[in-house]
Amino acid sequence: xxxxxxxxxxxxxxxxxxxxxxxxxxxxxxxxxxxxxxxxxxxxxxxxxxxxxxxxxxxxxxxxxxxxxxxxxxxxxxxxxxxxxxxxxxxxxxxxxxxxxxxxxxxxxxxxxxxxxxxxxxxxxxxxxxxxxxxxxxxxxxxxxxxxxxxxxx
Numbered sequence: 001x002x003x004x005x006x007x008x009x010x011x012x013x014x015x016x017x018x019x020x021x022x023x024x025x026x027x028x029x030x031x032x033x034x035x036x037x038x039x040x041x042x043x044x045x046x047x048x049x050x051x052x053x054x055x056x057x058x059x060x061x062x063x064x065x066x067x068x069x070x071x072x073x074x075x076x077x078x079x080x081x082x083x084x085x086x087x088x089x090x091x092x093x094x095x096x097x098x099x100x101x102x103x104x105x106x107x108x109x110x111x112x113x114x115x116x117x118x119x120x121x122x123x124x125x126x127x128x129x130x131x132x133x134x135x136x137x138x139x140x141x142x143x144x145x146x147x148x149x150x151x152x153x154x
Contacts, residue, residue, distance in 0.1 A: 002060050002061060002062035003061040003062060003140040003143070003144050004059070004060060004061040004062075004136060004137055004140035004141075005058070005059070005060050005061075005062075006058070006059045006060075006131060006132065006133060006137070007056050007057070007058050007059075008056050008057050008058075008059065008104075008106050008109055008130055008131075008132075009053070009056050010052045010053070010056065010106075010108055011108045013108075014052060014108055015049055015052075018045055018048050018049055018052075019045060021041055021044045021045045021048065022038070022041030022042060022044075022045055023041070024041070025037050025038075025040040025041030025044055026038055026041055057069035057070075057104050057106075059104070059129055059131060059137065061075070061137070061140040061141055061144050064076065064144060066078060066115065066127075066141060068102075068104040068127060068129050069104045071102060071104070071127075073117070073119075073127070075141060075144050077117060077118055077119040077122065078115050078116065078117060078118060078127075078141060079115070079116030079117070079118050079126075080116065080142060081113050081114065081115045081116075081137070081138040081141040081142050082113065082114050082138060083111065083112075083113050083131075083134035083135050083137070083138045084111065084112050084113070084114060084134070085110075085111050085134065086110070089110055089111050089112045090110075092112050092114060092128060093105060093112060093128070097128070098125050098126070100123060100124055100125055101124060101125060101126050101127065101128050102124045102126075102127045102128070103127075103128050104127070104128070104129045104130065105128060105129070105130040106130045109130035109131065109132055110130075111130070111131055111132065111134040112128050112129060112130055112131065112134065113128075113129045113131050113134045113137045113138050113141070114126050114127075114128055115127040115128075115129065115141060
């Protein structure tokens with residue numbers, strides 16, 4: 001059983017906003033064929049909604065590993081995870097962002113967790129991960145790392 005598990009599903013307003021593809025397709029294709037415009041709009045909406053749903057990343061802490069999207073790292077190679085909210089999260093995702101950082105962020109999830117990477121052979125200084133429950137994620141990362149793990153793996 002994982003210490004922490006979260007899937008970063010899109011919020012409902014993303015799906016509602018994506019519905020605008022239907023009238024846009026009708027507007028573009030109406031001079032040619034109204035049924036073609038409707039069909040194209042529906043197909044485009046289903047494709048976009050489906051891709052948003054299928055590509056929603058999973059954040060998981062389990063068996064001494066942190067998984068974020070398709071990437072994973074041993075917790076022995078991580079430092080103290082810190083949750084950031086509101087203005088701090090905005091700075092982490094914006095002006096305070098290091099270009100070398102590994103990112104699993106979604107625009108519809110504002111809070112983030114910064115996880116420093118302590119592996120000297122890894123050029124990535126930290127991971128920045130969106131989370132709807134950043135405090136729980138930080139606690140899971142920090143609580144799953146056992147003292148002495150980093151010293152043994154070096």
